Amino acid sequence: MFPRCDVEVVVDVPKYASFWVPKPLDIDEEGFGFFRNVRPIVAVGTFETATLLESETLAADYVGTRATTELEFDTLAAALESFDGQWDDDDIPDVSDIDSRFQGLEGLELGVAGLVFALSNAGFYPAASCRSHPNDASWSPNPIVYFAGDEPRMRLLELLASSAGCGVELASDRDNLFVVYAPSVCETMALARTLFTDRVRFRKLPKTNRRQGVRRSVARQEGRLF
Numbered sequence: 001m002f003p004r005c006d007v008e009v010v011v012d013v014p015k016y017a018s019f020w021v022p023k024p025l026d027i028d029e030e031g032f033g034f035f036r037n038v039r040p041i042v043a044v045g046t047f048e049t050a051t052l053l054e055s056e057t058l059a060a061d062y063v064g065t066r067a068t069t070e071l072e073f074d075t076l077a078a079a080l081e082s083f084d085g086q087w088d089d090d091d092i093p094d095v096s097d098i099d100s101r102f103q104g105l106e107g108l109e110l111g112v113a114g115l116v117f118a119l120s121n122a123g124f125y126p127a128a129s130c131r132s133h134p135n136d137a138s139w140s141p142n143p144i145v146y147f148a149g150d151e152p153r154m155r156l157l158e159l160l161a162s163s164a165g166c167g168v169e170l171a172s173d174r175d176n177l178f179v180v181y182a183p184s185v186c187e188t189m190a191l192a193r194t195l196f197t198d199r200v201r202f203r204k205l206p207k208t209n210r211r212q213g214v215r216r217s218v219a220r221q222e223g224r225l226f
Helices: 046-066 070-081 113-121 151-164 185-197 199-203
Strands: 125-130 144-148 167-170 178-181
Touching (some): 046 185, 113 144, 113 185, 151 167, 151 178, 151 185, 151 199, 178 185, 185 199
Antiparallel strands (some): 125 144, 144 178, 167 178
16 A cells, blocks of 8 residues: 555746746755755666666565555655665564565665656756654654756646646745645656656756756755755
8 A cells, every 4th residue: 555645736836937947056965945954856867777776666566565554655665765775683673585686776765766866967956855754753644855956947847747647836935936836746757757767858948057067965855955
């Protein structure tokens, strides 16, 4: 099973939006947008994105077929999210029997990791993400990714998000940023796959401050903000 939240999905990118994208000086080791415990993920390559999408699909299949409650889903997903190249014998639960092609989720969370990478690969700037959690520590009740993007890419993303069952709006709590969200990780993963499949369409669009040479750190986990 996959947890689902009763959230109204709205695709609304107003013409008055600033469509701001960060410049190199706007991005530090914790990214941008005044989030905490995050890292910059900028201009991710095609191979890296394809690899992560495959790992996320394997993880989702593994967790989705074993979890019977939201808590079980959260526990199993967290165990897979902690994978850093080798399994810890003390991991509870033991999820080392997952398909050997699984290579981890780069410290991101199941269900939004692929979307973060796909957005970055398409020329957007992810700022923070959360798949949601069945406890008070969750800062979002549903899967969500905060990001920045220019207008040409946002207009194309609107169409793809709608077809995948995801919402796209201005972030109500962060100036100049957008949010893409969904009732469950099923929709966010669907959008990630569609984004990656259509990556050539995004690359043909005018490049607005894309590939700025910001080195992608792998030191911190993105997602749990507060």
